[in-house]
Amino acid sequence: EAQVTQNPRYLITVTGKKLTVTCSQNMNHEYMSWYRQDPGLGLRQIYYSMNVEVTDKGDVPEGYKVSRKEKRNFPLILESPSPNQTSLYFCASSLFAGGTWHEQYFGSGTRLSV
Amino acid sequence: QKEVEQDPGPLSVPEGAIVSLNCTYSNSAFQYFMWYRQYSRKGPELLMYTYSSGNKEDGRFTAQVDKSSKYISLFIRDSQPSDSATYLCAILKGSNYKLTFGKGTLLTVNP
Numbered sequence: 001e002a003q004v005t006q007n008p009r010y011l012i013t014v015t016g017k018k019l020t021v022t023c024s025q026n027m028n029h030e031y032m033s034w035y036r037q038d039p040g041l042g043l044r045q046i047y048y049s050m051n052v053e054v055t056d057k058g059d060v061p062e063g064y065k066v067s068r069k070e071k072r073n074f075p076l077i078l079e080s081p082s083p084n085q086t087s088l089y090f091c092a093s094s095l096f097a098g099g100t101w102h103e104q105y106f107g108s109g110t111r112l113s114v
Numbered sequence: 115q116k117e118v119e120q121d122p123g124p125l126s127v128p129e130g131a132i133v134s135l136n137c138t139y140s141n142s143a144f145q146y147f148m149w150y151r152q153y154s155r156k157g158p159e160l161l162m163y164t165y166s167s168g169n170k171e172d173g174r175f176t177a178q179v180d181k182s183s184k185y186i187s188l189f190i191r192d193s194q195p196s197d198s199a200t201y202l203c204a205i206l207k208g209s210n211y212k213l214t215f216g217k218g219t220l221l222t223v224n225p
Contacts, residue, residue, distance in 0.1 A: 033213065042120075042217035043158065043202060050211060058212055090157050100165070101146050101206065106157030 002027050004093050006107035013081055013114055021076045021110050023091030031094040032074040033058070034066065036087040037109075043090070049074055050096075081114040088112075117141055120203055120216025129225050133190040137203035137216045140184065146206040147179050149188045151199045152218070158202060162188070193223045 005024045013019055025032065033048035035058075045058030049068040063085055065077040074093075078085060089110045095102035120137045127133055135149075146165055150158040162177040164170045164186075170177045176189040186203055203216040 031211070035215075040217070043204075043215040045213050045215075048211065048213070056210065056212070059214065092157075096211065099208065101148070101163050104148075104160040106159065109157055 002103075002105050004091055004105045004107040006089075006091050006110050009108065009110060011110060011112045013112070015082055015114060016080050019078050019081060019112075021078075021089060021091075021112070023074045023076065023093075023107060024072050025074075025093035025105070026072065027093060027095070027105070028071065029093040029095050030071070031096040032068065033092050033094070034064070034074070034076045035090045035092065036060065036085075037090065038087050046076070046089075081112075083114050086112060086114045117144075117214045118203060118205055118216045120219055122217050122219055124220040124222065126222045126224060127193055129193060129195060129223055131193050131223070133188075133193050133197070133221060133223075135188040135190075135201050135203075135219050135221070137186045138184055139186070139205050141207070142181065142184065143207050143209065144205040145208040147177070147186045148204040148206070148213075149175075149177055149186075150202040150204065150215075151197075152202060153199045161201075195223050195225050198222045 030051045034046040037043045044060045047066040049055045091107040094104040148163040149161045152158040167181045174191045178187040200218040202218040
């Protein structure tokens with residue numbers, strides 16, 4: 001079964017305390033990405049990765065870091081969380097090969113409160 | 115000008131109605147056009163995608179792209195209460211593979 005697993009589902013933290021949200025996929029997809037969803041602002045891409053060791057900024061990358069050391073994992077790192085990063089976060093995994101978009105799956109989301 | 119504009123609605127229709135959801139975009143370099151459905155408290159799910167212009171049909175759903183007017187549409191025929199959700203359009207540039215979403219339209223189909 002195609003699966004994108006995000007952890008944790010809920011997270012409450014304080015300003016400045018580093019945290020990592022994990023994301024793992026079991027479909028051998030090359031394209032993975034992170035989004036935040038806020039009322040009135042919709043879904044916005046934070047970072048994306050076309051393959052291992054290849055990452056690029058989305059529309060709202062400030063305050064976030066990512067890494068892609070293995071194909072299946074794409075963690076989102078907040079080095080010094082601030083209250084404006086309180087949001088609902090989604091990880092997604094996509095089959096985007098040969099210049100063609102084939103499929104995309106989202107995780108269940110992580111609700112972060114800073 | 116925002117890259118993707120989508121009317122947030124809300125849109126309320128009776129069961130069986132034809133629903134039309136629309137987005138406009140600003141950059142003609144966009145090549146992939148997607149529609150997602152998101153139920154309350156769930157992650158988005160990819161419904162349909164089209165490359166370049168034209169129509170694509172999948173059951174009761176039809177996605178349409180008009181590149182000349184930079185307009186994308188999703189039509190839902192014979193709408194059902196189970197179609198009640200937020201629908202998001204998204205576009206992707208083939209050159210940098212960044213995905214940009216509209217703000218979503220909340221649809222309610224009343225039995």
